[in-house]
Amino acid sequence: MGRLVPAVTRALDILELFLEGDGTLSAPDVTRKLQLPRTTVHELLTTLAARGYLAAIPEQAGRFRLGVRTYQLGSRYAEKLDLAAEGQQVAREVAETCDETVHVAILEDTDVIYIAKVDSTHAVRMVSAAGRRLPAHCTSVGKMLLASLPETELETRLAGRDFVPMTPNSITDPDDLRIALADIRESGIAAEHRESNPDVSCVAAPVRDRTGRVVAALSISVPMIRWNEERETELAELALKGAGELSTRLGHRGSA
Structure with missing residues (x-):
């Protein structure tokens, strides 16, 4: 320190x-x-x-x-607490439906911080924890959140960054990341296949606040022994539904 x-x-x-x-x-x-x-x-x-x-x-x-500035800071802190509390509840509901590990994460610079997590009941499951920080470019939640940034803000955050891999499948080239983010914007869903953990794949969907701004992402993580294309499609739909429910709880009323 x-x-x-x-x-x-x-x-x-x-x-x-x-x-x-x-x-x-x-x-x-x-x-x-x-x-x-x-x-x-x-x-x-x-x-x-x-x-x-x-x-x-x-x-x-x-x-x-x-003064008013302390109120503004306190209000922002309360917003994060609400997001974490509501995120934990929705994550629990999603996990009960699919029996896989569910996370809710926010973006900080070019990292993601997990603010809610519910484990699968399977013996083989993802090992992680709320509060953990990971590089955004290696995770489905991170790519979802990066893809939701305005173009100028995205470029500012990516400028001069080293894209350190977490596995051999991690994206390390900025242009490859930009292509992946463009695909995510078009599809509305993000996925990563063994990019942060060699034994796990994930799908993620955006969580919006009352203004329509993406403030978090909800993901479902699955060990590769239970992963296939059909399962990915099924879980992508569930992630979208869960993220939509969390968005509604945060006051969002429009369409994603």
Whole structure:
């Protein structure tokens, strides 16, 4: 772990003080509670207020409360919690239907992070965990999410990236990836065949929020001993249905 930045630590200490009491504080209150120099406290309060993390209380001169920026951050965090909770429930329903491992994942830069997972009951199944991070180009959920990005944003994310393989079947050429993503946009479904795990294939479908934006992907992973073209088609339809259900729970009302 890198070195902690003292100024950032002090700013966060100040914000956390507002979790106590009535949620209002003055500069002298902060100085007393944190034992910091008055000048330092004044500068930090001024900076936090200028950035919207604190707001002056007009009717109480010299006192502050939490600002709108903290509400925005909290709301974004709550959105992710809702997605994870709803994703886990839908993943469970999909897994009960097909008895295979189901994941829900989000995109972060050029990686995917699994936020929900339900295991198959079969003895032979995929070993993974919620919270795991994998390169997007090696997974069906990742390719689905990359394919859903606007072209300019996709190119920005891919620029200068090394496409490190996870298996011999992983895509390592940027042009091959672009072709695969174009096919996904056309079909509306993503698949990967032994690209992240030499013994597993997957299919994935997009999850949309109330605005229609793709915010996650739902996948079904199957060991190769239970995989064939017919099974792939069947599971692709189920992934689309599950992703559609999760989208509905997130407020999406239009067609995918």
